[in-house]
Amino acid sequence: MNTRFRWGILGPGNIAAKFAAGVAALDDQEVIAVGSRTQASADRFADRFDIPRRHVGYEALVADPNVDAIYVATPHSFHHDHTLLALRHGKHVLCEKPFAINAAQAQAMVDAARRQKLFLMEAMWSRFLPIIGEARRLIADGAIGQVQMIQADFGFRASFNPASRLFDPALGGGALLDVGVYPISLAMMVLGQPDRIAALAALGATGIDENTGILLGFPGGEVALLATTIRATTLQEAILLGGNGSIRLHTPWWVGDTLTLQRAGHDPEVIRRPYIANGYSHEAHEVAACVRAGKLESDVMPLDESVRIMAVMDEIRAQLGMKYPME
Numbered sequence: 001m002n003t004r005f006r007w008g009i010l011g012p013g014n015i016a017a018k019f020a021a022g023v024a025a026l027d028d029q030e031v032i033a034v035g036s037r038t039q040a041s042a043d044r045f046a047d048r049f050d051i052p053r054r055h056v057g058y059e060a061l062v063a064d065p066n067v068d069a070i071y072v073a074t075p076h077s078f079h080h081d082h083t084l085l086a087l088r089h090g091k092h093v094l095c096e097k098p099f100a101i102n103a104a105q106a107q108a109m110v111d112a113a114r115r116q117k118l119f120l121m122e123a124m125w126s127r128f129l130p131i132i133g134e135a136r137r138l139i140a141d142g143a144i145g146q147v148q149m150i151q152a153d154f155g156f157r158a159s160f161n162p163a164s165r166l167f168d169p170a171l172g173g174g175a176l177l178d179v180g181v182y183p184i185s186l187a188m189m190v191l192g193q194p195d196r197i198a199a200l201a202a203l204g205a206t207g208i209d210e211n212t213g214i215l216l217g218f219p220g221g222e223v224a225l226l227a228t229t230i231r232a233t234t235l236q237e238a239i240l241l242g243g244n245g246s247i248r249l250h251t252p253w254w255v256g257d258t259l260t261l262q263r264a265g266h267d268p269e270v271i272r273r274p275y276i277a278n279g280y281s282h283e284a285h286e287v288a289a290c291v292r293a294g295k296l297e298s299d300v301m302p303l304d305e306s307v308r309i310m311a312v313m314d315e316i317r318a319q320l321g322m323k324y325p326m327e
Helices: 014-024 039-049 058-062 076-088 103-116 130-140 175-191 281-292 303-320
Strands: 005-010 029-036 053-056 069-072 092-096 120-123 147-155 196-203 209-217 223-229 238-242 245-249 258-263 269-272
Touching: 005 014, 005 058, 005 281, 014 029, 014 039, 014 281, 029 039, 029 058, 029 281, 039 053, 053 058, 058 076, 069 076, 069 281, 076 092, 076 103, 092 281, 103 120, 103 303, 120 281, 120 303, 130 175, 130 238, 130 245, 130 258, 130 269, 147 175, 175 209, 175 223, 175 238, 175 303, 196 303, 209 303
Parallel strands: 005 029, 005 069, 029 053, 069 092, 092 120, 147 223
Antiparallel strands: 147 238, 196 209, 209 223, 238 245, 245 258, 258 269
C-alpha cells in the first residue's frame, strides 16, 4: 500500500464534501479520485477539493488501481449495490449510514466483504468522535454505574419535496433511516441488542415516516426512549442515566465535543474532547488504521452490529406499516 491512504469517493454529494474535508485534515490520507454520473459533476467536486482523478461512472472509479478504499456516499437505496460493486473490484469500503435499506441487504454486504477478505464499515461517524469515546470509557469504568435508561433524539425541519431523498420512498426516505439511525445506534452501542421494540409515527403524503417515537427494551430491563423527525428541529441531546449518575452529551450530541458527568454525591463535571476539523476525520482514521493492521472490520462499529441495527429499523418500519418499493 502507498504510504498515504488513498480514498475514492463514489457519489459527490453534500455528505461526500464533508468527508473530503475531514480527510484533508489528515496528514497520512488523501482523496485521490472521485466518481460521478457526469463529467461536469466529477470535475466540480474534484476542483473544489483538488482531487486529481475524475471518473465518469462508478465502474471506472472502483477499477482505479490507485485507490485503496471507496467511500460510498450515494442515497440509502444505492448503498447495497455500490458497496458490492466496490467489493467485487477488490476495494475496501466505508459505506454511509444507514448501512443499507434493510437487514437482508446489509447481511449480503457483510457476507461479500468476508468472502473476499476486504474491510467494510458503516460510516456511523459519531461513534468515532472523541467525546463519544470518552463516554464509552466512563461507562466501562463504572463512573455512573450500570446504564438503565437512554434518552436521545435527532430531528430537523425539512421542507416538503416529494422528489428529495428525505421524502421519496424509492430513495429510502423518512426520518428513521436518515437521522433516526443515530440515536438507535447510540442506544445499541451502550446497551446491546434490544429484545422489545415499540414504535409509532406520523406517515406523510409520500408514505414515509416524518415524526417518529421509538421505545427499545433490553434483556436487563434497561430502556431507550428515542425520537426522530423531519417536521421539527429537536433538542438533539442524549442523556445516559445510570444507577450512580448520568452522562449528558451536549447539543448537538451527534457532532459534539462536550459532556457533563454527574456522579452521585459529586458536583457536575464538564468534559470537553475536541474533534479534528469537522469530525469526519475520525472515521477515516479508523478505516486506514484497521486496513493497515490487516483487520477486516472495526471494533467500534462491528459489521454484525450494523446488521442488527438494520434489523431493528426493519421491525420499526414493520410496525409503522412502511415498506420501500425495492423490497
